[in-house]
Amino acid sequence: MxxxxxxxxxxxxxxxxxxxxxxxxxxxxxxxxxxxxxxxxxxxxxxxxxxxxxxxxxxxxxxxxxxxxxxxxxxxxxxxxxxxxxxxxxxxxxxxxxxxxxxxxxxxxxxxxxxxxxxxxxxxxxxxxxxxxxxxxxxxxxxxxxxxxxxxxxxxxxxxxxxxxxxxxxxxxxxxxxxxxxxxxxxxxxxxxxADQIAQHQAQIEAIRLDPLFNGGDYDTNATPPLRGLLLARGLATLGYSSREALEQQFGRQQEPAGCFAINTYLRQEGEALARRFDANSYIALSQAMNHHxxxxxxxxxxxxxxxxxxxxxxxxxxxxxxxxxxxxxxxxxxxxxxxxxxxxxxxxxxxxxxxxxxxxxxxxxxxxx
Missing domain, CATH: 3.40.50.1820 (Alpha/Beta hydrolase fold, catalytic domain)
Incomplete structure (x- = not known):
């Protein structure tokens, strides 16, 4: 960076x-x-x-x-x-x-x-x-x-x-x-x-907007990122990108040593990977563009x-x-x-x-x- x-x-x-x-x-x-x-x-x-x-x-x-x-x-x-x-x-x-x-x-x-x-x-x-x-x-x-x-x-x-x-x-x-x-x-x-896609996109948008560090979209690029909102939005999106069959086959009810369900760890990792290469405001702008399609x-x-x-x-x-x-x-x-x-x-x-x-x-x- x-x-x-x-x-x-x-x-x-x-x-x-x-x-x-x-x-x-x-x-x-x-x-x-x-x-x-x-x-x-x-x-x-x-x-x-x-x-x-x-x-x-x-x-x-x-x-x-x-x-x-x-x-x-x-x-x-x-x-x-x-x-x-x-x-x-x-x-x-x-x-x-x-x-x-x-x-x-x-x-x-x-x-x-x-x-x-x-x-x-x-x-x-x-x-x-x-x-x-x-x-x-x-x-x-x-x-x-x-x-x-x-x-x-x-x-x-x-x-x-x-x-x-x-x-x-x-x-x-x-x-x-x-x-x-x-x-x-x-x-x-x-x-x-x-309607189903618009609703899913809007839920992800609201997850980002509700992060207190989002600051209405005018966060400082040198400050702490609105990471929690972006991670939640990506987690919601990942559930839509995957199929129920695939998630059950890969994770089921598998738990990790700390007691966390493996699926939750996966969703967090997906969010963290996105945050390293994506911007919260772009997430909103492109989601809204798709909603108007x-x-x-x-x-x-x-x-x-x-x-x-x-x-x-x-x-x-x-x-x-x-x-x-x-x-x-x-x-x-x-x-x-x-x-x-x-x-x-x-x-x-x-x-x-x-x-x-x-x-x-x-x-x-x-x-x-x-």
Missing amino acids: SGGGRRATGAWLPGDPPGRRQFAQLFTDRPLQLDLGGQLGPITLAYESWGQLNSQRSNGVLLLHGFSGDSHAAGPAEAGHPSPGWWDAMVGPGRPVDTQRFFVVCPNALGGCQGSTGPSAAAPDGRPYGSRLPALTIRDLVAAELALADQLGIARWHGVIGGSMGGMRALEWAVTAPQRVANLLLMATAAATG DIGRERGGMAAALERITARTSVVSIRSDRLFPPEQQRQISRGLRSLIGHHNLDSIGGHDGFLTEVEQLEPIVRELLG
């Missing part, structure tokens, strides 16, 4: 090792007009890339991370990247997302905390945005990514791939700019968040929005996903004109199966990208 001391955010901050990050400066001449009102600019998007863009600029593949992911889709944990790439087994030379064939780009989402403009980033007055960051939606995140594609000179992606929150962004890409997406992979996601809003409804999509599309469900259950992906598939396959992963891993079920995902990704 920069400064060598403890700080109240796990966000990447200027002065930290950049790792593989590159930084795009966007909306420098005019701010982005936000979906729910207000504006934001200038905007920085941190991103990582692998491979080379061909002379026709036709081999670009856009990877869009889930809620707690970032631009580090492939590669080891190293200076600047506290965790290995979130899709490392899928991205690289000869792998399904073949970096010898494709120019692969993975941006850290707007509102995130690993180098992109978000609550922990400096506002034009030099202070962190904190609670002053305007409300964002998935459409705003995609608007920033559209500007990044323009800056990179990519008029049309050969593939856009996303799971969970990344799947929301991938879907929004295909609806907002259908002419810019040739092939689309949607994993464990939804065309609109439902509805591709049919102001577009004549979901069916009309799905009709806009022209990309060859594969949809992936995970049978044990209780956060975004398979019916939500079937709803997407039923509305697509260019569906090439709906795939059901046989996994007890729950929602996170789109990150871990490599053997089942490999042929799906290879077929889609060709």
